[in-house]
Amino acid sequence: MTVPPRDTALLAALKRSFGFDAFRPGQEAVVRDALDGRDLLAVMPTGGGKSLCFQLPALLRPGLMIVVSPLIALMQDQVRLLRESGIAAAFLNSTLAAGEASQILAAAHSGELRLLYLAPERLLMPDFLDGPLSRLVQGPGISAITVDEAHCVSEWGHDFRPEYRQLGLLRDRWPDIPVFAFTATATERVRADIVQQLRLRHAAIHVASFNRPNLFYAVRPKGAQAWPELLDRARNGGCGIVYCLSRKRVDELSARLEAEGIRSLPYHAGLDAQTRRRNQEQFIRDDAQVMCATVAFGMGINKPDVRWVVHYDLPRTIEGYYQEAGRAGRDGEPASCTLYFGAGDIRTAEFLISQKLDPNSGEALEAEQRIARQQLRQVLDYAQSGACRRTIQLRYFGEAFPGDCGACDNCTQPRTTEDWTLEAQQLLSCVARLAQRGERFGALTVIEILRGAESQKLIDRGHQSLSTYGIGRHRSLDEWRHLVRALLHQGLLAESTDGYPVLALVAESRAVLKGERRVEVTSAPAPRETGRKGSRTRRDKASTTAPVTGDAARLFERLRSLRKQIADAQAVPPYVVFNDSSLREMAQHRPVDSDAFAAIPGVGSHKLAQYGPAFTSAIRAFLAGRAADVEVGANPLEGPPHAV
Numbered sequence: 332m333t334v335p336p337r338d339t340a341l342l343a344a345l346k347r348s349f350g351f352d353a354f355r356p357g358q359e360a361v362v363r364d365a366l367d368g369r370d371l372l373a374v375m376p377t378g379g380g381k382s383l384c385f386q387l388p389a390l391l392r393p394g395l396m397i398v399v400s401p402l403i404a405l406m407q408d409q410v411r412l413l414r415e416s417g418i419a420a421a422f423l424n425s426t427l428a429a430g431e432a433s434q435i436l437a438a439a440h441s442g443e444l445r446l447l448y449l450a451p452e453r454l455l456m457p458d459f460l461d462g463p464l465s466r467l468v469q470g471p472g473i474s475a476i477t478v479d480e481a482h483c484v485s486e487w488g489h490d491f492r493p494e495y496r497q498l499g500l501l502r503d504r505w506p507d508i509p510v511f512a513f514t515a516t517a518t519e520r521v522r523a524d525i526v527q528q529l530r531l532r533h534a535a536i537h538v539a540s541f542n543r544p545n546l547f548y549a550v551r552p553k554g555a556q557a558w559p560e561l562l563d564r565a566r567n568g569g570c571g572i573v574y575c576l577s578r579k580r581v582d583e584l585s586a587r588l589e590a591e592g593i594r595s596l597p598y599h600a601g602l603d604a605q606t607r608r609r610n611q612e613q614f615i616r617d618d619a620q621v622m623c624a625t626v627a628f629g630m631g632i633n634k635p636d637v638r639w640v641v642h643y644d645l646p647r648t649i650e651g652y653y654q655e656a657g658r659a660g661r662d663g664e665p666a667s668c669t670l671y672f673g674a675g676d677i678r679t680a681e682f683l684i685s686q687k688l689d690p691n692s693g694e695a696l697e698a699e700q701r702i703a704r705q706q707l708r709q710v711l712d713y714a715q716s717g718a719c720r721r722t723i724q725l726r727y728f729g730e731a732f733p734g735d736c737g738a739c740d741n742c743t744q745p746r747t748t749e750d751w752t753l754e755a756q757q758l759l760s761c762v763a764r765l766a767q768r769g770e771r772f773g774a775l776t777v778i779e780i781l782r783g784a785e786s787q788k789l790i791d792r793g794h795q796s797l798s799t800y801g802i803g804r805h806r807s808l809d810e811w812r813h814l815v816r817a818l819l820h821q822g823l824l825a826e827s828t829d830g831y832p833v834l835a836l837v838a839e840s841r842a843v844l845k846g847e848r849r850v851e852v853t854s855a856p857a858p859r860e861t862g863r864k865g866s867r868t869r870r871d872k873a874s875t876t877a878p879v880t881g882d883a884a885r886l887f888e889r890l891r892s893l894r895k896q897i898a899d900a901q902a903v904p905p906y907v908v909f910n911d912s913s914l915r916e917m918a919q920h921r922p923v924d925s926d927a928f929a930a931i932p933g934v935g936s937h938k939l940a941q942y943g944p945a946f947t948s949a950i951r952a953f954l955a956g957r958a959a960d961v962e963v964g965a966n967p968l969e970g971p972p973h974a975v
């Protein structure tokens with residue numbers, strides 16, 4: 332196939348500046364529209380590679396690119412990464428001294444700076460608009476205004492920021508400057524809001540698939556084995572996040588992991604801001620392996636090499652789960668997302684929903700409770716389903732996925748479904764008989780009646796005379812519980828949430844009782860095979876890349892510690908130096924000279940010059956069997972690190 336010259340030039344620029352050999356899906360089309368100076372909205376999942384879609388055009392188009400970003404942490408992270416690739420980028424925010432800010436503006440003016448990051452408050456200050464910004468428009472010119480995390484303009488999104496609403500002012504004032512909007516929020520309503528609020532003109536709209544093929548999704552029962560499984564996962568290595576519902580649980584789990592020798596830190600809103608910041612920084616710098624956190628932890632975490640995310644408690648919504656689990660594997664390398672789920676979670680969730688009360692009147696906030704209940708049902712569907720987990724998640728975002736993904740527990744070890752119509756009828760008719768007597772009970776009592784328990788309570792209440800007494804002895808207590816859960820989540824039975832949960836029939840129950848509807852129940856998930864063999868098989872299927880083993884694994888670890896030393900010496904996170912995929916390629920291809928090193932993905936011209944010598948000599952030393960003798964001082968690079 333002949334490649335048009337423009338492609339070659341674009342790919343060369345991609346490799347030179349960022350070290351990548353190819354675009355990720357969807358990136359190239361966005362970059363082309365950006366280069367053409369069109370307004371655009373690009374919707375891509377977390378870790379999809381949105382930054383590159385405006386950063387590469389910023390290098391290729393004349394003028395300075397303004398980037399609007401909502402969080403200082405996000406700006407710092409991106410600017411750090413860009414500078415590390417030798418790209419002239421800077422941010423203006425409250426952390427800078429006055430002198431620094433004017434230096435940056437001077438660099439922008441001279442045309443030296445390619446990208447300038449700002450918070451919307453700062454950008455929209457009248458003094459800034461009339462002063463520096465107007466001068467920049469007159470001087471080097473503005474290539475485009477990029478609005479990152481653009482969902483912040485929408486009240487329908489999850490991180491609404493009123494200042495984002497004012498950004499439309501820029502369009503009114505400088506109608507010829509293109510506006511690029513980026514977000515990972517998938518809903519239609521938010522997209523429409525972005526186009527309207529930012530006053531985008533004939534915008535090119537790009538919506539990428541929300542499928543994250545490198546993530547392996549699994550749901551595990553929350554029984555006694557949950558903790559040993561978690562420990563096992565942490566011991567197998569890789570950075571991980573454990574999400575819990577309560578602060579107490581976060582603290583407990585983190586302490587327990589620490590006690591087992593795993594470097595773990597807590598993160599939740601009960602910790603003071605300084606501790607939170609410190610813990611986050613330690614995690615980002617690989618000084619801690621595991622972060623135990625509530626959902627307070629997340630926004631602004633760009634760490635690309637999180638290898639696993641565990642939800643120790645049930646998430647509230649599918650979207651929340653998708654975003655939280657999606658913090659794994661932003662670098663595109665294989666990563667796993669595991670949700671632990673037990674019957675107790677349903678009760679806790681329902682209790683929390685019932686606590687949604689009007690603070691003034693103390694009355695139930697009915698609309699909110701109804702929405703929360705519906706969201707809970709969707710999460711339960713996800714947790715209890717035997718279908719492809721990806722299909723369920725993507726359906727939630729309106730995307731049809733054919734299933735059989737090969738990278739979720741249900742696709743790699745399909746669960747069988749069984750016909751439990753008879754048992755469902757027995758259970759529902761027992762609930763109906765009780766209702767006829769004006770009695771309502773919780774699942775346990777109903778199951779005791781079905782199993783013909785001989786307890787004094789049942790005798791006193793005359794339950795032994797019910798026609799359904801003892802008709803379900805052939806099933807165990809756990810099996811009946813499993814059926815009740817399945818009926819609840821399939822909407823064939825209801826459980827009250829007004830404190831003491833009692834069972835009640837719903838309209839759909841009749842169809843089952845009349846034999847018009849069959850009830851299929853997925854068999855309970857089997858305990859995970861223990862030992863390395865089992866988990867290795869899983870990982871192979873999840874990954875598109877082979878796991879690093881043997882000698883390559885040892886070299887990988889060696890390169891990892893070199894990376895950590897370099898990063899510490901420069902006070903940056905290790906992933907800023909190289910990400911895991913680059914290290915894996917180095918460990919496999921073992922480049923020992925500059926040309927071979929340049930071919931490694933993630934090695935652009937700047938990093939080649941800066942790090943090539945240190946890494947190739949470490950590899951040479953390793954190959955010579957002298958890995959232990961490699962001399963690495965406090966700063967393993969000769970000379971001071973380059974800074975822009």
Ligand SMILES: Nc1ncnc2c1ncn2[C@@H]1O[C@H](COP(=O)(O)OP(=O)(O)OP(=O)(O)O)[C@@H](O)[C@H]1O
Nearest residue numbers: 351353354355377378379380381382383515635661
């Ligand atoms: N073409 C590419 N080849 C290889 N890696 C890439 C490519 N483009 C981006 N990446 C890597 O993908 C990771 C995620 O990119 P980025 O931070 O731009 O994600 P994002 O889409 O902005 O996600 P979020 O919504 O979380 O902000 C980064 O580690 C980046 O280096």
Ligand SMILES: [Mg+2]
Nearest residue numbers: 381382479480
């Ligand atoms: Mg981003």
Ligand SMILES: [Zn+2]
Nearest residue numbers: 719736739742
């Ligand atoms: Zn699947």
